[in-house]
Amino acid sequence: MQKTGAGAPALLTDHYELTMISAALRDGTAHRSSVFEVFARRLPQGRRYGVVAGTGRLLEQLAAFTFHPDEVDFLRRTGVVDDATAEWLAGFRFSGDVDGYAEGELFFPNSPILTVSGTFAECVILETLILSVLNHDCAIAAAAARMVTAARGRPLIEMGSRRAHEEAAVASARAAYLAGFGSTSNLAAGLRYGIPTAGTAAHAFTLLHDDEKAAFASQVAALGEQTTLLVDTYDISQGIRNAIAVAGPGLRAVRIDSGDLSVLAAQSRALLDELGAPDVKIVVSGDLDEYAIAALAAEPVDVYGAGTAVVTGSGAPTAGLVYKLVEVDGRPVVKRSENKATVGGRKTAYRRHKPTGTAVEEIVLTGASAVTADPQPGDRLLQRPLVRGGEPVADLPGLEQSRTHLRDCLITIPWEGLKLSAGDPAVPVTVTAAT
């Protein structure tokens, strides 16, 4: 499976991953059986949950993770690796296993959201790519999920592409859709992932024309009345009058992109109703984050357009996930300076629920304790096989399923967990070391 629309992933890797492999190949430790885990030591300041996102993108890139001869040549020529390592890289293909939380699953500090097992060399070589994909996509999905909660069922359009790196923008659109956004402005996300795309018009389109009415007439002529006219280029009230005069009451929506949106939404609604256009919807945009969206809950807004805050993770642009070696040849390993919550050994994770379905605890077990664990009714095993022997397992959930899964998961967390204010993680995680 070749990755669509972006480069080969193997060199999206830190220099030291390959020098470590070089040394480990030479001393034989490269082949030691190893387990690495991805987890977050903490959530971003005050956040109550994390959202697993990016797994689908990661598996796609894992399948394409091979070294092109030009890449190997570059590494050899610049002295990053020696001949033996160059040869190993030229034949590299991941042949290990990956297990992980489903995309769309919630996570909390110390949740082992991804587990990679295989030889040391084949696991460590994936570190940078795995963390890049997950740290980015999880950050965006968590911010987007809070906006979806704040919007209380009103649809959201992701329109932040211009405020993010051009490829990060595509991944952001995917993560926001996963989190419950209804559509994106990003066309590449439409092509690659089948996400519905949407758009209105920019102020430039109005400025291009001789007057606002001419711009509106042109847009309606091309796109039909089921379009959204941007009414705040000059005067908003006049803009709305012009919109209805040109398109009639069958127009889909008007968009307001500036000013005090709560006042303007109410005034615009009143004016539209007065003009006999009660079915024309109101789209608002302009630096909306979860708090601004929540503040508009009582106003007659029909659709939110969110941009910068989504693609920058609304103050937390990276998820703080780390990739740690936890087991070598069956023996748990741990860095001495880690905080006490970090324990070595491969982990098994359950989430425990009340009979009502509310999540009360996440239980992370290691070593022997995992084997002897006695699941209770309402416990849900959080990890599932993703890759076996280097090949993706059959029937991995698609983006739509992951989207549904997140919606279902958010229903299970205690109600405080959905508050936008700063607080503790919604579900405590207990890590129990092997006994």
Place this chain on the structure above:
Amino acid sequence: MQKTGAGAPALLTDHYELTMISAALRDGTAHRSSVFEVFARRLPQGRRYGVVAGTGRLLEQLAAFTFHPDEVDFLRRTGVVDDATAEWLAGFRFSGDVDGYAEGELFFPNSPILTVSGTFAECVILETLILSVLNHDCAIAAAAARMVTAARGRPLIEMGSRRAHEEAAVASARAAYLAGFGSTSNLAAGLRYGIPTAGTAAHAFTLLHDDEKAAFASQVAALGEQTTLLVDTYDISQGIRNAIAVAGPGLRAVRIDSGDLSVLAAQSRALLDELGAPDVKIVVSGDLDEYAIAALAAEPVDVYGAGTAVVTGSGAPTAGLVYKLVEVDGRPVVKRSENKATVGGRKTAYRRHKPTGTAVEEIVLTGASAVTADPQPGDRLLQRPLVRGGEPVADLPGLEQSRTHLRDCLITIPWEGLKLSAGDPAVPVTVTAAT
């Protein structure tokens, strides 16, 4: 020129750019001669300057900005564009002009850093890509430049790839190098841009081995004594003793990645000296930003490794640049709700300097005033041709030249401008409208 290692750029575009083109093609305004400008209304909170970065990446993608038949088919099939627009897209190639500030140039609020002229359709279609590239790269370069200043001549390694989207990581490495970082951990940045790559080892490498000495011996055997040993996996003092015992006093460096770095740097220096290894350098890393780097100025640190703070723009992950239509068929246009500093019409920008070389003012002139402007000695014209008739001009500066240019520019700003504390833009910008 085909872009290296990343996808085709044409669909990295907002839906509405193409629907606007659809409408404008139908009513004939698509062909109106237009000028768009990129500028920031403000700098991120308290920042004193911005850094132009990404221009080189942008021009590379501009050359590859054509629509693949599959992309056109997608747009037609999903109803984004009609047949006439699909046909226009299939034959699209930018044929206009681009002028801009040099990569590595400083900018301030309202500096017209990029000017795109051509037909409305061929200019508007580039909006999203231009802003994605510049908003990302300028954000990273500005943060990185502050870290370089804080490091006071000590070298910096960019090692944040794992905390950013995998392709944004490559662009971040490039922007950080432009800003004066000495190297990056990102191998793709090494291959694509010729940036020196560097790396040490991870804690996993030590944990993989039976003990720390075995890990160090393996690394030195593979990479020679000109390598950097990571000494904080278990106990730092013992780690340093092990490092010198294994590698001898010819070892290049030790790295410390945790703990109170100011205390540990001093203790480590004393211990290395005591062990007869005065030439072994100390590399520190671990959530370093410009403030943490500045706080280490008095400590015996030789090299800084910075990661998360670089790739997330140290609190300002996007530069806030906008792309605005300022002229149609020679007539200045402006959105009525803009703040007063925004004026229509194509602009010309100079920076005025004292005889000592210190920049005192940036003068932005529009329309007739630009023609009659009378440059003084010490004025420097900031815009230069980048693209003519769709083709990049000859002899555009490369990354090394841009890096030098930034260093030269930073010398010219008033000394307050280099302070890390919050403040006003270092150089005021005066925008004078046509008279």
